[in-house]
Amino acid sequence: MNEAVRTNFDIKDYLRLEMMPHFMCPGCGHGIALRCLLWAVHELGVDKNRLAVVSGIGCSGRVGAYIDANTFHTTHGRPLAFATGLKLARPDLTVVVITGDGDCLAIGGNHLIHACRRNLDITCLMLNNEVYGMTGGQVSPTTAIDRLTTTTPHGNAEPTFDACRLADAAGASFVGREVTRQAPALKSVIKAGLAHEGFAFIEVLSDCTEIYGRKNDLGESPEMILAQKSDMRPEAFGNAADEPFRPNRLRAGVLVQRDRPEYGRVYRERAAAERAKAKAKG
Amino acid sequence: MRAEPKGEQAAAATRALNVMIVGVGGQGVLMISKALALIGQKQGLQVKQSEVHGMAKRGGAVFSHIRFGVEVWSPTIARGEADALIALEWAEGLRWIDYLRPETGVFIADTRRIVPPFACRSRRHGAPMAYARETPAEALEKVGEGFALDATAIATTLGEPRAANTVLLGVLSTSLDMPAADWLAVLDALTPPKSRAINLEAFRAGRAWAEAARDDPTLRFDAGFVPRARPADAPDMSVALVINAAWCKGCDICVKLCPERCLVLDAEQVAFLKAPHACTGCRVCEWLCPDFAIEVRTAVREAAGA
Numbered sequence: 001m002n003e004a005v006r007t008n009f010d011i012k013d014y015l016r017l018e019m020m021p022h023f024m025c026p027g028c029g030h031g032i033a034l035r036c037l038l039w040a041v042h043e044l045g046v047d048k049n050r051l052a053v054v055s056g057i058g059c060s061g062r063v064g065a066y067i068d069a070n071t072f073h074t075t076h077g078r079p080l081a082f083a084t085g086l087k088l089a090r091p092d093l094t095v096v097v098i099t100g101d102g103d104c105l106a107i108g109g110n111h112l113i114h115a116c117r118r119n120l121d122i123t124c125l126m127l128n129n130e131v132y133g134m135t136g137g138q139v140s141p142t143t144a145i146d147r148l149t150t151t152t153p154h155g156n157a158e159p160t161f162d163a164c165r166l167a168d169a170a171g172a173s174f175v176g177r178e179v180t181r182q183a184p185a186l187k188s189v190i191k192a193g194l195a196h197e198g199f200a201f202i203e204v205l206s207d208c209t210e211i212y213g214r215k216n217d218l219g220e221s222p223e224m225i226l227a228q229k230s231d232m233r234p235e236a237f238g239n240a241a242d243e244p245f246r247p248n249r250l251r252a253g254v255l256v257q258r259d260r261p262e263y264g265r266v267y268r269e270r271a272a273a274e275r276a277k278a279k280a281k282g
Numbered sequence: 283m284r285a286e287p288k289g290e291q292a293a294a295a296t297r298a299l300n301v302m303i304v305g306v307g308g309q310g311v312l313m314i315s316k317a318l319a320l321i322g323q324k325q326g327l328q329v330k331q332s333e334v335h336g337m338a339k340r341g342g343a344v345f346s347h348i349r350f351g352v353e354v355w356s357p358t359i360a361r362g363e364a365d366a367l368i369a370l371e372w373a374e375g376l377r378w379i380d381y382l383r384p385e386t387g388v389f390i391a392d393t394r395r396i397v398p399p400f401a402c403r404s405r406r407h408g409a410p411m412a413y414a415r416e417t418p419a420e421a422l423e424k425v426g427e428g429f430a431l432d433a434t435a436i437a438t439t440l441g442e443p444r445a446a447n448t449v450l451l452g453v454l455s456t457s458l459d460m461p462a463a464d465w466l467a468v469l470d471a472l473t474p475p476k477s478r479a480i481n482l483e484a485f486r487a488g489r490a491w492a493e494a495a496r497d498d499p500t501l502r503f504d505a506g507f508v509p510r511a512r513p514a515d516a517p518d519m520s521v522a523l524v525i526n527a528a529w530c531k532g533c534d535i536c537v538k539l540c541p542e543r544c545l546v547l548d549a550e551q552v553a554f555l556k557a558p559h560a561c562t563g564c565r566v567c568e569w570l571c572p573d574f575a576i577e578v579r580t581a582v583r584e585a586a587g588a
């Protein structure tokens with residue numbers, strides 16, 4: 001992560017300018033995550049026309065729409081399923097999935113574990129803001145214990161998911177996590193995920209300021225983003241099942257990177273072998 | 283300046299001999315202070331030593347006062363009363379130079395520079411360092427007798443750069459009337475077995491250098507010393523902030539997270555660069571603006587991007 005910070009990256013080259021300013025609330029961390037994704041794409045020199053961004057439903061689902069590339073706004077929880085089909089059909093594309101904590105872990109939880117298991121070359125960015133923001137602030141699988149949401153008016157009593165540990169256990173060959181406050185570090189993690197051949201799961205700890213922050217009295221946008229750093233302590237790789245999600249001891253950076261056969265490659269080799277067999281037969 | 287030998291003449295000595303040793307944390311100021319104190323005791327003198335090493339672990343200043351004499355009362359040396367000043371770090375040496383006796387004080391300094399973080403007064407790229415720019419030749423003009431050598435280089439050729447402190451002790455030994463055998467015996471007893479040989483070697487190397495320099499004044503300062511760039515030599519960076527008012531949502535993130543606090547929200551709740559001179563072009567605001575409303579342009583970037 002020691003590449004030069006000074007680049008001639010201009011985010012406007014990668015945005016659909018006619019759609020700006022974007023619809024996100026003031027101070028929403030998703031904008032920072034979007035910048036980091038585009039920054040990583042720029043530094044890797046990925047051609048916009050060969051970049052496919054698939055997103056689901058929720059605030060995170062809208063993030064993809066501002067990218068001047070091939071974007072797909074799919075149904076709730078299904079971006080990984082769409083992306084799987086896309087990547088198998090068009091292995092030449094760089095496929096990125098932008099999803100949220102609800103989209104990825106609740107509605108699309110099943111797709112996530114199988115995408116991890118399958119290890120197709122997709123980069124999945126899960127923007128975790130601990131809440132269903134777009135639908136009015138309901139509890140999500142990552143809402144911290146005791147937090148107030150519209151569906152937990154007396155405080156959330158459910159334990160939370162540690163998405164990185166989940167992805168690791170399901171076999172993801174790359175798992176990373178970073179906070180939006182550390183934008184250059186987040187960019188580096190995304191870059192490593194994009195460069196990794198296989199399924200890369202990246203959890204971005206983002207802030208929902210207007211709905212979640214306000215309801216829980218976490219301060220305004222600057223206070224929330226300033227609090228991020230103290231949340232990240234390099235002690236454990238997640239033990240969120242036993243502890244409230246935030247503040248806790250979450251490790252950031254590239255957490256897991258292992259060598260596993262990329263599914264698309266395996267699939268194409270098998271298909272070619274089968275075709276050769278069929279041809280030989282007659 | 284000569285130390286009075288023990289015996290009858292020592293009783294005649296009316297004042298103590300004052301040596302100051304200065305440096306930064308980790309250089310071994312206290313180790314050679316202890317050696318010097320033991321050598322003084324070996325001569326049958328009273329020794330008082332005191333030291334300050336507040337932020338030493340973080341590369342902060344360390345200094346030690348050693349006073350020898352038939353009778354020594356105060357443990358500290360007053361300004362203008364040190365007979366010798368040993369500096370393990372160049373700027374520390376210059377900082378304490380007025381503690382030397384104006385005409386007779388001996389200045390012995392390593393010309394190696396350890397630039398502390400706080401020498402960086404501005405976070406702007408290419409900002410000048412607030413670090414001494416005197417050359418050894420200029421510094422030696424200010425003192426009665428001076429030696430400015432690259433002791434670290436001498437110690438490095440012996441295989442251990444950290445033995446620079448003992449090299450300087452070797453230089454000091456030629457200024458004091460104490461037998462070389464006593465110095466070596468003290469070092470031998472004081473240093474741990476692992477570094478004993480190298481310390482004795484470093485002491486001899488320092489002594490040999492000083493004896494050569496006494497004969498030939500041109501050797502007294504390190505001629506290879508290159509002063510740090512003056513501000514005029516440092517590249518000038520121009521920084522410009524472009525704020526897109528139409529995209530700014532007034533979230534206050536840039537205002538509160540700018541390390542220089544140079545942004546404010548104006549009456550329309552749009553970010554505004556209130557203190558353009560304070561802006562260092564660090565890009566924190568550009569990175570953290572969720573609405574991409576700030577672009578930081580620097581001269582270097584424009585030159586590279588053009």
Ligand code: SF4
Pocket residue numbers: 523539540541542543544545560561562563564565566567568578
């Ligand atoms: S670049 Fe932005 S954050 Fe950095 S000093 Fe300038 S105004 Fe502040």
Ligand code: SF4
Pocket residue numbers: 027529530531532533534535536537552553570571572573574575576
């Ligand atoms: S961070 Fe961006 S949107 Fe927020 S106040 Fe600053 S310029 Fe405006």
